[in-house]
Amino acid sequence: MKEFSSETLKTMQSAVSLQTEQSLKTDFYYQRELPENLKSLETIAWNYFWSWETGGADIFRELEPTLWEKCEQNPRLLLKKIKQLRLWQKSTDFDYVEKVKRFAEKLENYLSQQPISAGRASADNPIAYFCAEYGVHNSLPNYSGGLGILAGDHLKSASDLNIPLVAVGLLYRYGYFRQKIAHDGWQEERYLDVFDSELALKPVTGENGERILVSVHIRGREVFAQGWLAEIGRIKLYLLDTNLPQNSDVDRLITGHLYGGDTETRIVQEKVLGIGGVRFLRKLNYQPSVFHLNEGHSAFLTLELAREFLQTNESADFNEAINAVREQCVFTTHTPVEAGNDVFPIEKLSACFSSDFVESLKISPEEFFALGRTNPDDEKEGFGMTPLALRMTRSANGVSEKHGEVSRDLWLKMFPEGTENEDVPITHITNGVHAPTWIAPLLKTIYEKHIGARWTEILRDEPAWREAIERIPDAEIWNAHLVLKQILVAFIRNKTFSKETGTQHTINEREDTGKLFDANVLTIGFARRVAAYKRWNLLMTDLERLLKLVDDSERPVQFVFAGKAHPQDRVGKQLLQNLMSINHDSNWQNRAVFIEDYDQEVARYLVQGVDVWMNVPRRPLEASGTSGQKSAMNGGLNFSILDGWWIEGYNETNGFSIGELNVGDDQDAIDAEDAESLYQVLENEIVPAFYEKDENGLPANWIRRMKDALATLTPQFSSDRMVKDYLEKIYR
Ligand SMILES: *Cc1c(COP(=O)(O)O)cnc(C)c1O
Numbered sequence: 001m002k003e004f005s006s007e008t009l010k011t012m013q014s015a016v017s018l019q020t021e022q023s024l025k026t027d028f029y030y031q032r033e034l035p036e037n038l039k040s041l042e043t044i045a046w047n048y049f050w051s052w053e054t055g056g057a058d059i060f061r062e063l064e065p066t067l068w069e070k071c072e073q074n075p076r077l078l079l080k081k082i083k084q085l086r087l088w089q090k091s092t093d094f095d096y097v098e099k100v101k102r103f104a105e106k107l108e109n110y111l112s113q114q115p116i117s118a119g120r121a122s123a124d125n126p127i128a129y130f131c132a133e134y135g136v137h138n139s140l141p142n143y144s145g146g147l148g149i150l151a152g153d154h155l156k157s158a159s160d161l162n163i164p165l166v167a168v169g170l171l172y173r174y175g176y177f178r179q180k181i182a183h184d185g186w187q188e189e190r191y192l193d194v195f196d197s198e199l200a201l202k203p204v205t206g207e208n209g210e211r212i213l214v215s216v217h218i219r220g221r222e223v224f225a226q227g228w229l230a231e232i233g234r235i236k237l238y239l240l241d242t243n244l245p246q247n248s249d250v251d252r253l254i255t256g257h258l259y260g261g262d263t264e265t266r267i268v269q270e271k272v273l274g275i276g277g278v279r280f281l282r283k284l285n286y287q288p289s290v291f292h293l294n295e296g297h298s299a300f301l302t303l304e305l306a307r308e309f310l311q312t313n314e315s316a317d318f319n320e321a322i323n324a325v326r327e328q329c330v331f332t333t334h335t336p337v338e339a340g341n342d343v344f345p346i347e348k349l350s351a352c353f354s355s356d357f358v359e360s361l362k363i364s365p366e367e368f369f370a371l372g373r374t375n376p377d378d379e380k381e382g383f384g385m386t387p388l389a390l391r392m393t394r395s396a397n398g399v400s401e402k403h404g405e406v407s408r409d410l411w412l413k414m415f416p417e418g419t420e421n422e423d424v425p426i427t428h429i430t431n432g433v434h435a436p437t438w439i440a441p442l443l444k445t446i447y448e449k450h451i452g453a454r455w456t457e458i459l460r461d462e463p464a465w466r467e468a469i470e471r472i473p474d475a476e477i478w479n480a481h482l483v484l485k486q487i488l489v490a491f492i493r494n495k496t497f498s499k500e501t502g503t504q505h506t507i508n509e510r511e512d513t514g515k516l517f518d519a520n521v522l523t524i525g526f527a528r529r530v531a532a533y534k535r536w537n538l539l540m541t542d543l544e545r546l547l548k549l550v551d552d553s554e555r556p557v558q559f560v561f562a563g564k565a566h567p568q569d570r571v572g573k574q575l576l577q578n579l580m581s582i583n584h585d586s587n588w589q590n591r592a593v594f595i596e597d598y599d600q601e602v603a604r605y606l607v608q609g610v611d612v613w614m615n616v617p618r619r620p621l622e623a624s625g626t627s628g629q630k631s632a633m634n635g636g637l638n639f640s641i642l643d644g645w646w647i648e649g650y651n652e653t654n655g656f657s658i659g660e661l662n663v664g665d666d667q668d669a670i671d672a673e674d675a676e677s678l679y680q681v682l683e684n685e686i687v688p689a690f691y692e693k694d695e696n697g698l699p700a701n702w703i704r705r706m707k708d709a710l711a712t713l714t715p716q717f718s719s720d721r722m723v724k725d726y727l728e729k730i731y732r
Pocket residue numbers: 144145146147149527528529598599600603604624625626627628630
């Protein structure tokens with residue numbers, strides 16, 4: 001019999017008596033009445049801290065496991081849908097009540113710390129972080145891919161490091177699309193409504209309870225936006241949306257789709273984000289010391305800051321305003337290709353900016369348009385958000401060392417003739433990922449046991465971390481990995497065929513999913529956007545050679561794929577269809593699987609369970625890449641082209657490289673060489689190393705590599721390291 005604190009017993013007894021005092025809640029906050037001793041479930045559900053802290057997700061899963069999956073791990077939805085009976089039953093489960101209580105205390109303690117002061121940033125003058133998307137958790141479907149996940153991880157690390165930071169973004173009514181693969185292998189898209197009453201978002205209101213609104217201009221009218229607050233640990237994230245009765249139907253949809261809509265919609269979206277975002281922060285009395293433009297989408301905010309400056313400094317001119325704005329703003333670029341940057345036609349842009357706004361900047365329309373051109377004198381050039389950002393910020397950076405160099409080349413043309421690459425003022429901060437979000441709970445338990453509850457702090461100290469990892473017994477690491485692989489296999493079988501939901505999926509339609517995948521087989525994961533440069537087809541270059549690996553009776557290989565093609569990308573969809581249609585008289589059917597609807601949840605199962613994480617981008621187009629970092633943190637071995645982060649991470653034992661570091665210009669020749677290298681490394685290095693066992697039945701060599709990956713890559717590519725770098729090298 002377990003012992004409980006007298007306090008717990010007291011709250012249990014009071015579960016009933018206080019119920020009558022429960023006041024009627026407004027519709028917005030409607031959910032089941034919680035028994036008194038489970039009331040803190042609501043507090044926990046309102047802060048995304050639960051999504052990464054050990055034990056957080058378990059609390060909701062344990063409440064009602066099937067419903068939890070049905071609600072797609074959304075605590076607010078769960079608390080809305082759960083049966084009253086179940087709640088009362090759990091209120092008598094002493095273990096459970098104690099667990100909830102402890103987690104609520106952990107959250108309270110976490111939130112009670114005061115932010116540190118660092119350089120210019122302090123609680124009164126925080127860093128204001130702007131991004132068009134945030135991938136915090138699946139239950140806030142407000143991201144499309146890498147950029148959003150990176151922004152989410154940035155906020156979580158800023159929270160853990162207790163850095164004064166406030167974040168601004170947009171709330172998309174229909175989020176990003178959900179992917180379904182039709183029977184012919186063609187990708188189909190669905191957009192689901194996002195109901196604010198089901199998200200952990202609070203309406204932002206003023207002193208009298210009225211919604212705080214801001215507006216931006218388009219074609220002679222004002223578009224209003226309201227704000228929502230999401231709490232990411234200690235960090236406040238404000239999301240703006242235009243779905244308001246004050247707006248016309250068209251304008252209500254401006255924040256409808258992430259990266260959707262026509263050019264004007266995009267311009268106004270970016271105005272709401274940049275200009276509306278600054279106005280919103282001002283209404284909340286924020287005086288940020290630094291504005292961080294994470295990608296160019298928010299670059300209009302620099303114009304709003306200039307307008308503010310000129311309003312308070314009546315005798316100043318625009319050049320003085322630029323200097324004042326630059327002093328406050330920093331910019332991170334994420335795209336290694338010109339086409340990846342927003343460029344708006346001048347006539348569309350001018351329809352979205354009133355002449356009053358331009359006049360308030362004390363410049364002519366031509367001077368205004370020139371701000372967004374690489375060559376200010378070229379009237380044929382459109383208005384680019386990256387040139388604007390580069391002009392208006394004091395610091396610019398790419399997201400890996402290589403990407404810094406590539407970005408300097410790309411924007412060299414904005415600088416005087418004769419400028420060399422190394423003179424272009426664009427530096428780099430390599431991306432990282434949030435360890436507590438991406439490391440499997442089982443591995444966290446092992447870290448807690450061997451390293452201690454403060455393992456996330458040790459993780460910030462590379463030598464100490466390496467030593468700690470070395471101390472963990474090989475067998476323990478390996479057994480944990482095998483369990484995680486079993487979980488992955490079970491997840492794959494669930495996803496591919498489910499009698500319960502009646503879903504069947506093209507290549508995954510199998511009579512018997514019990515034969516699908518095998519946890520003893522070398523498992524390779526490949527999940528990423530389906531974009532041409534990611535070379536989804538490289539693996540299939542020589543199908544016969546590939547199937548020989550898959551069919552090997554002693555040392556087979558199996559593959560798990562996932563990824564979305566952009567809705568308008570027919571070439572990408574064709575690539576997917578080709579993959580789905582590999583129908584061969586071989587073991588391929590049981591050893592290759594495509595998981596639909598790649599998202600954070602799918603990503604977690606994959607990066608936590610595979611042996612090898614493959615990445616074959618066209619150089620140098622992987623600005624950084626982060627999924628491989630997530631896999632490395634779980635002991636997965638990267639098997640990748642030397643591009644983006646992997647150039648910095650690879651040390652010959654902590655993973656595998658494909659092809660050469662430097663290649664020529666003949667893309668067909670490079671593809672052929674890389675494919676050859678891919679097969680050779682698989683056949684001659686990966687497969688033998690994985691299946692080689694020592695006298696204890698352990699793949700000692702493989703485990704040595706896993707530990708090396710855990711030891712070297714976890715600290716170097718954690719978002720704690722990244723955010724600290726931003727603090728020390730960029731924000732100050
Ligand atoms: C991490 C992640 C990404 C970004 O990974 P890349 O390596 O840049 O492709 C994209 N989508 C999801 C769902 C992720 O979890």
